[in-house]
């Protein structure tokens with residue numbers, strides 16, 4: 011069995027190619043270890059390629075992939091995992107996660123060291139990831155589970171515990187070596203401590219292989235499901251952590267957004283204090299006969315809140331709680347304490363969704379196993395848990411009232427993915443769930459069952475939606491799949507970048523597989539494989555780099571392994587091509603106005619793929635101005651929809667805000683002056699004790715924005731003689747801007763293409779359209795390309 | 808520098824500048840940009856619309872950056888490479904949680920040998936580097952601003968003094 015092992019979770023790039031024998035022994039074929047700080051994304055795939063070539067092997071020789079899942083730098087580990095997912099998905103081989111710290115431990119062992127040691131990797135923010143091992147002849151034995159800790163606390167603990175010589179290693183020593191030295195000194199044990207030298211502080215390819223073989227021998231490997239593998243974070247995101255703290259205290263109101271969305275659909279959210287009475291009622295209803303266990307009382311539930319090792323989720327619909335589930339993380343295992351669903355909502359899969367959420371959080375808290383008790387005669391529940399990958403482990407006699415036995419079931423985390431539901435979905439309007447996100451396919455499927463090459467897969471992860479689409483050489487979209495994270499972000503009142511990147515990493519395999527599956531059916535070729543494709547197009551700019559790299563790393567892994575061409579796409583060019591998906595006969599020369607939270611620009615598309623930026627904002631973007639004004643008014647996020655709703659009933663001429671750059675003679679924009687003027691106005695009114703008329707204020711602000719946008723867009727059209735105009739970006743959803751542009755443009759005889767309101771958000775369909783054009787133009791990229799926060803579409807890429 | 812007594816150092820570690828137009832704000836930034844050294848970190852705080860981005864444009868100009876500097880609110884960090892030193896322009900406005908800083912490589916960048924400027928940099932005080940200049944902008948009128956600049960650390964103190972000296976030679980309404 012040939013295995014590729016990789017790790018980018020620290021500043022070290024570690025790679026190995028090995029032949030693993032049936033007895034668990036291994037033979038290294040090649041390794042490559044080098045420091046690559048902040049370069050993992052550009053260096054990883056080229057180095058894998060070189061490594062394989064050096065052994066005379068091609069990608070298809072791989073039988074398995076093993077990937078370090080940290081703990082380490084969140085972005086670094088996501089790059090490694092996303093790449094490994096791409097490789098394993100393309101090859102249909104298992105992907106296993108390896109603890110980066112275990113790999114370091116095996117390196118220490120290989121160096122000949124025997125005895126106690128500890129590994130501490132830098133966790134940033136003044137913290138480290140510590141694990142203690144003891145090393146016997148057979149190999150290192152882990153003494154503690156993964157966690158995150160303050161260096162002074164952990165060093166004191168280790169020093170106090172030390173009874174013999176102790177080696178400390180890991181890249182955390184660079185910053186905290188002295189802290190460990192001081193702690194041992196303070197205990198009078200300075201002579202017991204050795205701080206490791208250079209090499210032993212870093213993960214190596216060989217260490218990964220050794221750790222893999224060890225886990226394999228001990229039957230401790232995870233399921234090998236590429237979609238399910240996740241980084242080892244050891245902590246919830248700060249946003250979630252904060253939310254739990256808040257919801258444990260009574261005073262905090264629940265997120266209004268979540269409630270609004272709750273109407274008509276089931277939503278899952280963490281338990282908060284104000285839910286306690288309703289949850290207790292659910293408990294009483296669920297355990298009405300008292301036979302299948304005890305209902306949790308209000309007091310017991312109250313006591314659970316705010317405990318760091320407890321995880322409770324509830325499912326509610328229309329504001330009413332219908333189910334709940336709780337878990338307790340102890341020593342790397344999450345014990346499911348309770349699953350309760352009201353009788354009338356059973357058999358809808360609610361329990362499964364809740365258990366998955368709890369298991370997911372437990373994973374972030376460092377758990378690797380899940381365990382629970384279930385009545386021996388409750389076959390339905392047992393079936394559910396076996397579907398999740400749990401196995402019967404034993405019987406706890408007379409556990410339940412009436413002398414009923416409990417069956418103990420346990421399994422590994424992450425839980426097995428649900429595949430049944432996805433496969434069963436009919437082409438067109440598929441609805442399934444990937445990582446708790448609803449996945450939908452927005453293509454109107456027509457019968458086009460002949461394959462027109464090139465077939466191009468497009469991937470987009472630039473913001474808060476994970477999307478994939480498949481287009482053919484004739485420009486027909488055969489799938490356009492999107493997993494929206496909106497439910498996750500709504501809880502926090504805005505997109506949380508860290509959560510976006512976590513969710514992309516979870517959803518990417520499911521979304522891409524779904525896009526392939528749906529397209530295969532649509533093409534009348536259900537066996538369609540990634541290898542049948544010709545290229546992968548992926549958004550590489552502009553956007554949040556941490557989010558972009560997930561899609562890019564996955565695309566690189568998949569393209570490399572399936573021998574597909576890689577095409578980079580600028581998200582903004584996507585917005586221009588989106589117009590072609592709406593108005594199929596639209597042709598350049600055309601003017602595009604791109605307005606979003608991050609952009610405000612007028613683009614002259616002279617031909618497809620040939621652009622000139624006529625003018626951009628000198629400071630703030632339009633969407634940014636909306637958000638900031640809304641924030642100054644205390645109106646919440648996102649500001650655009652809130653202000654435009656208010657503006658509808660206001661007088662746009664009530665307040666005369668400045669129209670910056672209206673007569674500047676060029677096509678540049680400036681919005682910071684308007685922002686400051688509005689804020690100054692608000693302050694002055696407040697100081698004068700006058701009440702603000704929010705509707706008039708919103709209308710006047712919006713009008714000031716629109717006047718300049720429309721005037722400049724008109725000038726651009728006149729200057730260039732273009733007869734087509736299109737609008738793109740999130741702010742394209744603003745009704746007043748749409749109306750004003752349409753009116754003025756059509757008066758000039760210019761045809762206007764506006765994105766449908768639902769398409770103002772990001773999808774992969776438009777990325778696929780650009781991908782096809784770039785394919786035809788021969789614009790391909792090598793595997794060392796990088797994600798960019800900013801790009802200029804007037805420069806050929 | 809090295810001969811300076813403790814008490815003198817304290818007095819000199821904070822300076823105040825009264826500004827009366829956006830152009831003057833940019834000019835002030837330019838002086839700091841010109842004097843910046845590898846590792847310089849400028850932490851900006853002040854209300855929405857105080858002029859942080861405006862000041863940043865000046866800093867960039869002082870570093871010789873030729874690209875257009877715009878508000879980094881959306882992308883959170885923007886890198887400029889055309890100047891004398893790499894210029895990293897952060898804006899933490901959209902961030903609410905410490906772990907989001909890792910996303911944008913904050914830790915690696917501020918330890919890097921470029922010049923970092925952080926709008927809304929007072930959001931996560933625990934995560935500031937050891938040596939930085941704290942620039943507080945107070946809105947005192949429609950176009951009037953007071954800048955309070957405080958040095959934290961030896962390197963920043965040196966930078967502040969150098970800028971004060973450079974500004975002393977000008978009669979641009981800046982008073983130290």
Ligand SMILES: Nc1ncnc2c1ncn2[C@@H]1O[C@H](COP(=O)(O)OP(=O)(O)OP(=O)(O)O)[C@@H](O)[C@H]1O
Pocket residue numbers: 629630638681682683684686826827828829830832853854855856857858859860861862878926949950951952
């Ligand atoms: N003396 C001044 N210095 C700076 N800006 C001024 C001054 N007087 C007026 N202004 C105006 O205030 C605005 C400052 O906007 P800028 O975007 O720079 O603020 P900011 O502090 O970066 O805001 P944000 O919090 O949104 O990032 C500009 O439009 C500028 O013209």
Ligand SMILES: [Mg+2]
Pocket residue numbers: 859860861878879898926
């Ligand atoms: Mg700003």
